Amino acid sequence: MNKIVKGKGYLIYDDFLTEDEFFALQLYMQFEDYQHVHSQGWSKSWRISDGEPLVSSSYIYSLDTMATTGNGVLITAGIDILGQKLNAIIEPLREFLGQEWDAFSLTTFLYPAGCGLGWHEDDAQYQGAYIYYTHPEWKPNWGGELCVMAAPVKPSAGLSENIYRASEDILRMSGISSGAVGPEFGWTLRERAISEAGIGSLIYPRPNRLVVVKPNYSHCVKKVEADAGDHLRCSVAGFFHQSR
Numbered sequence: 467m468n469k470i471v472k473g474k475g476y477l478i479y480d481d482f483l484t485e486d487e488f489f490a491l492q493l494y495m496q497f498e499d500y501q502h503v504h505s506q507g508w509s510k511s512w513r514i515s516d517g518e519p520l521v522s523s524s525y526i527y528s529l530d531t532m533a534t535t536g537n538g539v540l541i542t543a544g545i546d547i548l549g550q551k552l553n554a555i556i557e558p559l560r561e562f563l564g565q566e567w568d569a570f571s572l573t574t575f576l577y578p579a580g581c582g583l584g585w586h587e588d589d590a591q592y593q594g595a596y597i598y599y600t601h602p603e604w605k606p607n608w609g610g611e612l613c614v615m616a617a618p619v620k621p622s623a624g625l626s627e628n629i630y631r632a633s634e635d636i637l638r639m640s641g642i643s644s645g646a647v648g649p650e651f652g653w654t655l656r657e658r659a660i661s662e663a664g665i666g667s668l669i670y671p672r673p674n675r676l677v678v679v680k681p682n683y684s685h686c687v688k689k690v691e692a693d694a695g696d697h698l699r700c701s702v703a704g705f706f707h708q709s710r
Contacts, residue, residue, distance in 0.1 A: 473667050474616045475683035477562050479555070479676040482598065487547050488674050492600055494544035495574050495700060498522045517581035517689070522574040525549070528709060529556065529568045545572050548598060548702050552676075563594040563680060563706055570596070571704035577610060578698055582689035585656055587619060587682055592705040596678045599671045601700040606670070609691035610699040615666040618682035619659045656684055671699060 471478040483491065500520035503509045512519070525536040527549035534541040534549040541549075549572055552559070560567075588595045597612065604610070660666075666684075669677055679685055690699050 472562075473614070475618065475680045475685075476614050476667065476669065477559075477678040478669065479678075480672065481674050482676040483547065483551060483674055487551070488600070491544070491547050491702075492602060492700075494547075495600055495702075498544075498574055500574075500576060511583070511586065513584045516583055517578070519578070519581045519583075520576040524571050524573040524704075526709070527553065527570050527572060529553065530709075534572065545574070545702065548572060552596070559594075559678065559706070562678060567593040567706040567708050569709040570706045572702055573704055574600075575701050575703055576698045577687070577690050577701075578696075579690045579692050579694045581699075582610070583687035585660060585684050585686040587656070587684055588679070588705060590681070592681060592707050594678060594680055594706045595703065596676060596706070597701050597703040598676045599673055599699075599701050601671070601673055601698060603697075604671050604673060604699070605693075607691060608694035608697060608699075609688050610671045610694070611688045612669040612671065612677060613666055613686050613688060614669065614679060615660060615663060615684040617663060618680070619656055619684055620682075660684055671701075 469478075469480040471480075500522055502518040503512055503521050504518055508514070523536060525534050525541060525545050527534045527546075532550075532553055534546040536545075549570075552570065687699075
């Protein structure tokens with residue numbers, strides 16, 4: 467890796483893998499099994515207008531065993547390349563994110579033209595998230611940028627202003643708790659915070675780039691433009707969490 471950039475809410479490592487490691491991970495991803503993110507029903511991490519990216523099974527890397535597993539099976543090649551490389555920078559990651567995690571997930575994603583991921587924060591159970599770009603090339607007109615707001619938001623920012631203020635009687639009638647997050651009707655607390663702040667960072671999906679994002683920082687993936695043609699925005703992404 468030849469460059470490290472620390473910004474408000476994010477940390478970037480460029481040229482994270484060696485050339486051989488990068489190519490080996492790309493070969494692995496070509497033969498991974500994928501399904502559309504909504505294949506089992508509406509996955510509400512994505513808005514209906516975000517399109518249908520492709521997603522693989524998820525794998526877990528444990529700091530205790532220093533190994534990657536999937537469905538209880540030990541993985542020693544392919545996705546494990548990234549797992550071992552992330553393990554090699556555990557101390558700076560913990561300095562940036564905090565100490566309260568002992569594992570991270572690894573999931574591959576393919577975003578064709580027209581696909582993105584709307585503004586969100588990662589679940590409170592996670593200590594942070596990362597994305598690693600694996601496409602062999604990417605041009606500025608192809609879109610797919612990661613945008614990160616410059617300041618954290620309060621928990622439950624995904625709630626609409628209306629549901630946040632809803633009385634217990636209304637919640638009881640709906641059968642939905644005050645902590646539920648679903649399709650948004652009206653302004654959300656997040657949207658209000660983004661609109662009022664209006665300042666953040668745009669991070670280009672440069673090949674062989676690792677981006678780590680702190681909890682509670684609103685971020686999104688801009689849609690891949692039609693100019694990308696058949697080129698896919700390819701990545702491995704995951705969350706840092708406590709497994710025990």
